[in-house]
Amino acid sequence: MPPRRQPPPASGPWGPRPAVLLLAPLLLLLALQGVAAAPVGAEGPEDSPGLQDAEFPSGLLQQAARAALHFFNFRAGSPSALRVLAAVLEGRATVNPKKGCQVDLVFTTDHYNPEVGEEHLGKCSARVFFRNQKPKPAINVTCTRLIEKNKRQEEDYLLYKHMKQLKTPLDVTSIPDSHGHIDPSLRPIWDLAFLGSSYVMWEKTTQSLHYYMAQISSVNQWKTNDDTIDFDYTVLLHEFSTQEIIPCRIHLVWYPGKPLKVKYHCQELQTPEEASGTEEGSAVAPTELNNF
Amino acid sequence: MTSQPANQARSLMPSPAIKGEVQDFLVLCRRMKPLLGTLYLLGILVPEGLGYDGSLAQTRRGVLEETVRPWRSLDTYSYTKYHPMEEIYQWMVQITEKYSGVVTQHFLGMTYEIRPMYYLKISQPSANHKKIIWMDCGIHAREWIAPAFCQWFVKEILQNYKDNPRIGRLLRNLDFYVLPVLNIDGYVYTWTTDRLWRKSRSSHNNGTCFGTDLNRNFNVAWCSIGASKDCHDLTFCGTGPVSEPETKAVSSFVESKKESIVCFLTMHSYGQLILTPYGYTKNKSSNHEELIQVGQKAANALKKKHGTNYRVGSSADILYTTSGSSRDWARDIGIPFSYTFELRDNGTYGFILPASQIQATCEETMEAVLSVLDDVYEKYWDSNSAVKMTSTAMVLGLLVFFMSVF
Secondary structure, eight states: OOOOOOOOTTOBTTBTHHHHHHHHHHHHHHHHHHHHHSOTTOOOGGGSTTOOSSOSOSOHHHHHHHHHHHHHHHHHTOTTSOEEEEEEEEEEEEEETTTEEEEEEEEEEEESSTTSOOOOOEEEEEEEEEETTOSSOEEEEEEOOOSOHHHHHHHHHHHHHHHHHSOSSOOOSSBSOTTSOOOGGGHHHHHHHHHHHHHHHHHHOOSSOOEEEEEEEEEEEEEOSSSSEEEEEEEEEEETTTOOEEEEEEEEEEOTTSOOEEEEEEOOOOOSSSOOOOEEEEOOOOSSOOOO | OOHHHHHHHHHHTTOGGGHHHHHHHHHHHHHHHHHHHHHHHTTOOOOTTOSSSHHHHHHHHHHHHSOSSOSSOGGGOOTTSOOOHHHHHHHHHHHHHHTTTTEEEEEEEEOTTSOEEEEEEEOOOOSSOOEEEEEEEOSSTTOTHHHHHHHHHHHHHHHHTTTOHHHHHHHHHEEEEEESOSOHHHHHHHHHTOTTOOSOOOEETTTTEEOOOGGGOSSSSTTSSSOBSOTTSTTBOOSSTTOSHHHHHHHHHHHHTTTTEEEEEEEEESSOEEEESOSSOSOOOTTHHHHHHHHHHHHHHHHHHHOOOOEEEEHHHHSOOOSSOHHHHHHHTTOSEEEEEEESOSSSSTTSOOGGGHHHHHHHHHHHHHHHHHHHHHHHTOHHHHHHHHHHHHHHHHHHHHHHHO
8 A cells, every 4th residue: 555645734634625615605605795795787897798808998888878878868959858877777898999899788867957856767778889089989879768759849849938038148157156056047058058068078978088067157149039049158078087177169059849950169188298279070960870 | 474484395395405404494384384374264364365255354354353253153054055165164163162072173284375274073082092084075176065075074973972872882982083175275266266176276387287186196106097297187196296285284194193093084076986995906905895895885875865876896997097096095004994985966067066965965975974984883893793703703713623633
């Protein structure tokens, strides 16, 4: 009989298996705790199949949802039916390193105007295609119809009539004021400004840049001579990853039920090395979308 | 008279050859700081842009002449309004007076524009050795809801510690150190000039650009990622780690108390997030699991109040990469529970959160913070946690026993 080999330390004659058996429940317990602790709904890009290693900013799904929602709001063209992101329910992303990144996702939305009593969560599904670090992602988005078309048109028309009655020139500086207050009579202006800004924010969004409307810093022109509302204003956009505040001059023309017409010009950050330049984006509302 | 020494101290600092003189000079400056602070409060120092309304300075001077009644009473102080720095200074004095048994006001340092930084210490006199909870608000000037929350928090603790057993028990073994406004110069600037200003107001590049992002200026992986060396940028990390007087004041103090500090909370807006370390790397802290668990519990407690959704995760995972943040620095000097709170909202109003939302925001945030504090308390003092620890210890003990026997 061959001599027994010297057993390695911390291991019995049965080998290391009993230790593993004892460890297993402990490990299981720890693993369960880890799972329980994982935040609900906070899917990172790491969770999604088909993703390559992170050139991706965290929160790619959130990014896609925001872009989709800006686009949706703009296309709906309805200042009384604006939606904000509630939560991303599910999503996956696939990457083509040469072309860009496609995100398919489902998310819930909430009323933009929090005063509105309805607790109704809307649901949207979207396909968002980010071209490699280029702005203006291509978007296909559908949302559950929360407000009937007729009702929405009626709300828009009431808003429109209210706005027509505002005296010109508008005696306002910034909206909201420093304390976040918006006079109820000026609320429709804020909503319409947000609608116009949605177009701008959609066009400027990339995989890593996303925007919010921080404040209307000035109303330059407010005309209601003909039927349309002709609104020229300067808005301050907040870009989240750089934390910068970007002033954009926006000119929009709106009539309830008709596509929104938007022209804009944003003042971009200037670095000392580069020549000063401003980014100019002028666009009239497209009737057809690019398909990808 | 008053601004000169500090300026001279700053310009002297880069030449270490004159070390001896500089040392003496700095000692003098340090000794002068509390004096400067007191003089400031007495209204003798009135740096430009002090208050948002010049008439306030008049009022203060007027009050000095008739010292009998204060110009504002704590009873009428509104916690559901945003207050300019003048009023916050006054509030600190008054709340310290009213609750003098448990609150003391302490000098932390001077800002770039020579304003005093004060924190409030809430501590119930006792023979127990206390651990410390640190909370700061307003490191970014435009995030007005944060200083509003710090004031609300102090008010809640003081109004309820006698009758509310939950809060009462916390005060038995914990001291609260609250810094209502960290970036005072920036905060004043948002009242006088630019509501959306973020950084401090230090001058750079021969006065061609202003401000350092104080939350990129701490000495942790300084300026390695998620920050800018360009003074024009909003994430400018400063001229070196802890280059800014505000950062220096906070980090010196926190460092000096680090053995006692168990919890470091820094309040920001917006985004509705509870962030754990780190921002400078995707690696996780040694107690990451626990931090997430405690954070998630806090988010759940917050949601119960008004239905607001908060997400929990490490900064690098759910927000973006940053280096030089106070939260990461606090964790890396050994403070176990270190969180950044990003308060309401989700972008609808962003930094300019309507005052009408202050109450709801503060109520729900209070629930979250109390939840964290309860967990911290139970970890260090509660007998219940001893039971949990005992059973885990038992399993491990058995394991070691079996492995050593055979």
